[in-house]
Amino acid sequence: MTAVLKPTLARCLWVAPAFAALAILITVAARSLVGMTPVLQESTLLTVAYIAGGIGFIVGIGGFDYWFTWMRGGELDPNDHSQHGAHSWGDYFKFNTDHKVIGIQYIVFTFIMFLVGGMFAEIFRSELANPGQQVVTNQQYNGLISQHGVIMIFVFMVPVFAGIGNYVIPLMIGAADMAFPRLNAVSFWLLPVAAFTLLSSFMFGSFDGGWTGYPTLSEQSGYGMTLYQLGVQLAGASSIATAVNFLVTIIAMRAPGMTLFRMPLLVWANLATSALVVAATPFIAGAQFMAMFDREMGTHFFTVAGNGDTLVYQHIFWFYSHPAVYIMILPGFGIISEVIATHARKPVFGYRAVAFSSAGIAILGFAVWAHHMFASGMEPWLRVPIMLSTLLIAIPTGIKIFSWLGTMWGGVLRMTTANLFAIGFIFTFVIGGLSGVMLAVVPFDVSITNSYFIVAHFHYVLFGGSIMTIYAGFYHWFPKVTGRMYNEVLGRWHFWITFVAMNLTFFPMHYQGLEGMPRRVADYAPQFAWSNMLISIAAFILGASTLIFVYNMIHSARHGKKAGANPWGGLTLEWMLSSPPPIFNFPATPRVIGGPYRYGEEGAKHAIVPEVEPATVETTV
Amino acid sequence: MSAATDHSAPQIQPYRTGLRPEILGLIIFLVSEAALFGAFFMYYTNLRVLKGIPWPGDFDIPADSTSINTLILVLSSFTCEFALLSLDRRKNGAVFGWLLLTFLLGATFLGLQVHEYMIVGFTPADQSTGAIFFTLTGLHGTHVFIGLVLLLLGMIRALAGRWSPERHSGLLAISIYWHFVDIVWVILFTVVYCLPSS
Numbered sequence: 103m104t105a106v107l108k109p110t111l112a113r114c115l116w117v118a119p120a121f122a123a124l125a126i127l128i129t130v131a132a133r134s135l136v137g138m139t140p141v142l143q144e145s146t147l148l149t150v151a152y153i154a155g156g157i158g159f160i161v162g163i164g165g166f167d168y169w170f171t172w173m174r175g176g177e178l179d180p181n182d183h184s185q186h187g188a189h190s191w192g193d194y195f196k197f198n199t200d201h202k203v204i205g206i207q208y209i210v211f212t213f214i215m216f217l218v219g220g221m222f223a224e225i226f227r228s229e230l231a232n233p234g235q236q237v238v239t240n241q242q243y244n245g246l247i248s249q250h251g252v253i254m255i256f257v258f259m260v261p262v263f264a265g266i267g268n269y270v271i272p273l274m275i276g277a278a279d280m281a282f283p284r285l286n287a288v289s290f291w292l293l294p295v296a297a298f299t300l301l302s303s304f305m306f307g308s309f310d311g312g313w314t315g316y317p318t319l320s321e322q323s324g325y326g327m328t329l330y331q332l333g334v335q336l337a338g339a340s341s342i343a344t345a346v347n348f349l350v351t352i353i354a355m356r357a358p359g360m361t362l363f364r365m366p367l368l369v370w371a372n373l374a375t376s377a378l379v380v381a382a383t384p385f386i387a388g389a390q391f392m393a394m395f396d397r398e399m400g401t402h403f404f405t406v407a408g409n410g411d412t413l414v415y416q417h418i419f420w421f422y423s424h425p426a427v428y429i430m431i432l433p434g435f436g437i438i439s440e441v442i443a444t445h446a447r448k449p450v451f452g453y454r455a456v457a458f459s460s461a462g463i464a465i466l467g468f469a470v471w472a473h474h475m476f477a478s479g480m481e482p483w484l485r486v487p488i489m490l491s492t493l494l495i496a497i498p499t500g501i502k503i504f505s506w507l508g509t510m511w512g513g514v515l516r517m518t519t520a521n522l523f524a525i526g527f528i529f530t531f532v533i534g535g536l537s538g539v540m541l542a543v544v545p546f547d548v549s550i551t552n553s554y555f556i557v558a559h560f561h562y563v564l565f566g567g568s569i570m571t572i573y574a575g576f577y578h579w580f581p582k583v584t585g586r587m588y589n590e591v592l593g594r595w596h597f598w599i600t601f602v603a604m605n606l607t608f609f610p611m612h613y614q615g616l617e618g619m620p621r622r623v624a625d626y627a628p629q630f631a632w633s634n635m636l637i638s639i640a641a642f643i644l645g646a647s648t649l650i651f652v653y654n655m656i657h658s659a660r661h662g663k664k665a666g667a668n669p670w671g672g673l674t675l676e677w678m679l680s681s682p683p684p685i686f687n688f689p690a691t692p693r694v695i696g697g698p699y700r701y702g703e704e705g706a707k708h709a710i711v712p713e714v715e716p717a718t719v720e721t722t723v
Numbered sequence: 724m725s726a727a728t729d730h731s732a733p734q735i736q737p738y739r740t741g742l743r744p745e746i747l748g749l750i751i752f753l754v755s756e757a758a759l760f761g762a763f764f765m766y767y768t769n770l771r772v773l774k775g776i777p778w779p780g781d782f783d784i785p786a787d788s789t790s791i792n793t794l795i796l797v798l799s800s801f802t803c804e805f806a807l808l809s810l811d812r813r814k815n816g817a818v819f820g821w822l823l824l825t826f827l828l829g830a831t832f833l834g835l836q837v838h839e840y841m842i843v844g845f846t847p848a849d850q851s852t853g854a855i856f857f858t859l860t861g862l863h864g865t866h867v868f869i870g871l872v873l874l875l876l877g878m879i880r881a882l883a884g885r886w887s888p889e890r891h892s893g894l895l896a897i898s899i900y901w902h903f904v905d906i907v908w909v910i911l912f913t914v915v916y917c918l919p920s921s
Contacts, residue, residue, distance in 0.1 A: 172876075172880075172893070173876050173879070174879065175879045175880045175882070175883035175885060281744045281748065282744075282745075282748060285748075342752075342755050345751075345755075346748050346751045346752050346755070347748070349747075349748075349751050350744050350747050350748045350751065353739065353740060353747065354738045354739050354740045354742075354744045354747060355738065355739070355744070356739060380751055380752075380754055380755045380758070381754065381755070381758050382758070383755065383758075384755050384756070384758035384759035384761070384762060385758060385759075385761065385762045385765075387759060387762070388759055388761075388762025388763055388765075388766075389762060391762075391858070392763075392766065392854075392858070395847070395854065395858065396854075399847065399848070400847075400848040401847050401848055401851075401853075401854035401857075401858070402848065402849075402850050402851045402853070402854050403766065403851055403854050403855070405851075408849075408850045408851050408854070409776055409850045409851045409852065410850075410851040410854075411769060411770060411774070411851065414765070414766055414769045414770070417765065417769070418762050418765055418766065421762075421765070
């Protein structure tokens with residue numbers, strides 16, 4: 103019973119509604135005082151309730167307890183580790199400051215969101231299997247595809263890499279934890295708030311503007327659209343906080359001897375990604391603020407009547423959303439570098455090229471946003487420069503592909519499931535990259551814009567790209583996290599069914615697009631019937647293959663063969679610790695003495711982990 | 724996790740940068756806040772500079788009177804810096820005093836801005852230019868308000884005698900934040916109030 107008073111999820115059950123109720127009361131009082139009618143305007147009260155309830159949830163879980171103590175001038179104890187470490191399974195449902203706990207919280211939560219977003223896809227694929235409308239109405243269909251995109255992007259794809267990075271990066275750089283463990287935990291707990299906001303919009307008719315939410319449609323939609331705008335901002339806040347944490351951790355907390363060019367490439371990848379998140383995410387926040395003000399406060403940012411400009415929404419939106427796609431793939435590139443080097447037991451070919459190309463992609467990624475707007479009616483002179491910059495950005499990515507191929511060349515490839523996903527990734531991501539280069543060319547893009555060719559392209563780079571890297575990472579670090587080996591046979595079944603089904607699902611979409619089938623439609627012309635049926639069947643097989651993975655993970659975590667510290671023979675720092683690692687990771691500060699991929703070098707070591715701190719210890723304040 | 728491998732305290736290692744991590748973190752966060760203002764400046768530039776749409780009712784923006792606001796805010800940045808410089812071991816009295824002065828100057832700025840809101844003669848719902856005027860200055864005003872709250876917290880901790888030359892990253896953070904708010908205002912004032920639209 104005392105759980106409802108201590109910082110737990112149980113306490114959130116009354117604190118969050120209490121905050122929401124208080125916000126409603128204050129709003130009603132303010133509106134009647136100022137004379138705004140109607141005083142009980144539903145959308146306004148709902149909006150303040152959602153915002154306050156979200157804050158209340160974080161208060162309830164104990165996210166601000168330490169800061170409240172600071173704020174009232176209380177005494178602080180930086181050595182209070184009561185909220186740190188997984189001592190029992192219950193710790194995973196609490197506000198816990200251990201990066202390993204938070205990493206697992208992220209991974210499990212975002213994977214559940216992946217399944218939810220996937221379920222939406224299966225529903226609308228069942229509608230699309232046959233011409234005509236059988237399963238859902240047009241409005242429901244629009245809601246489903248919009249939710250599918252938003253859930254997948256904002257509460258799965260962006261944060262799952264935050265989860266993997268959270269677990270692995272402090273271990274890889276020899277740190278005891280992240281720079282800001284409490285902020286780290288708040289970052290995680292913002293995600294359920296964002297997901298709740300987005301998913302509960304089904305109660306209000308969902309939102310129908312796709313994941314992009316363009317005005318003026320966004321101004322005319324039901325209340326669910328406001329929840330989309332709010333949810334995106336919550337997810338964005340979580341993302342920015344994580345990025346600040348990653349940047350400071352990577353810059354300030356690397357073990358002695360770990361120069362920038364001795365960092366594993368996953369760390370480089372997250373460094374570049376976090377810089378992108380910090381600089382770009384506020385732009386989508388700004389765009390959604392403006393759109394939300396138009397809806398809830400009667401402003402005229404994007405209305406024609408009020409001299410507004412609908413096109414500038416697209417500019418501001420895509421100024422984030424293009425870097426967002428690099429945010430969703432760069433960490434994956436880092437994972438692939440780790441997996442291929444370890445499972446081929448070869449140094450990464452062209453380490454510096456890979457490191458610099460990550461930075462190059464991040465910087466150049468800000469110069470291509472308008473390639474999402476070639477057919478929007480924007481100023482015509484912008485099209486050719488953007489086409490050129492878009493074609494250019496294929497180069498650093500291509501450098502990485504050649505680097506991974508060069509890493510594998512001459513190596514002895516152990517075809518573990520992790521490596522299978524890494525190699526499969528190269529195949530499917532290159533296909534996505536090729537369609538991307540085609541789309542960079544303005545005349546081609548303008549002719550197939552808003553068709554299924556676009557859907558094919560981004561699913562190849564997001565599923566055939568990002569998701570393959572995520573699976574590779576899960577299989578690669580599963581032994582480290584759980585201390586047990588996953589079932590290799592099940593892993594291979596999972597890989598091959600996923601690989602074949604993924605290609606069967608998304609490859610025909612290229613053809614559909616070229617033949618003129620538009621996207622975001624619940625029904626289509628009869629000549630697309632056979633391809634849609636094929637795709638829907640393949641999509642269901644793809645969905646089912648995920649179950650193999652889930653079973654493998656859960657079963658192996660409990661009954662798998664014990665893994666030991668280093669089942670793959672990796673050289674990076676995380677493999678020098680037990681599986682799973684101790685709560686505070688290293689017994690003493692590691693000393694890095696060489697690069698991270700010195701496979702094949704006789705007696706080469708990346709780092710030494712002493713048992714006790716060797717010299718006098720400097721205190722940090 | 725057995726007790727043998729369960730290290731009970733974190734190892735302590737020196738940080739790699741001269742800057743304390745919390746200050747580095749604040750600066751990176753302020754980059755993201757600058758980007759947030761950037762989104763609104765992007766809208767403003769498109770509307771007023773590229774398309775030349777005038778203020779509602781041909782409103783003449785009061786650059787002269789608002790320049791006084793600007794001076795007040797710039798002055799408050801100096802007093803905030805003096806608070807940091809006056810840190811010494813014995814007590815936090817001087818820190819409290821300078822923070823209070825900063826707070827009062829900031830509050831005056833905010834009050835004058837609110838007064839300006841009341842006399843401009845249009846509302847946020849008046850056309851796109853009304854919307855961007857109020858949201859851009861309002862976003863800044865919100866940041867000033869948060870800064871005032873932070874200054875207040877700094878004063879509370881000063882009253883509790885918690886600042887010292889060894890432990891004052893919180894005070895440094897408050898002051899960096901306040902300088903950020905000031906710099907954003909100077910840019911905002913120049914772009915919105917001083918630069919003529921095409």
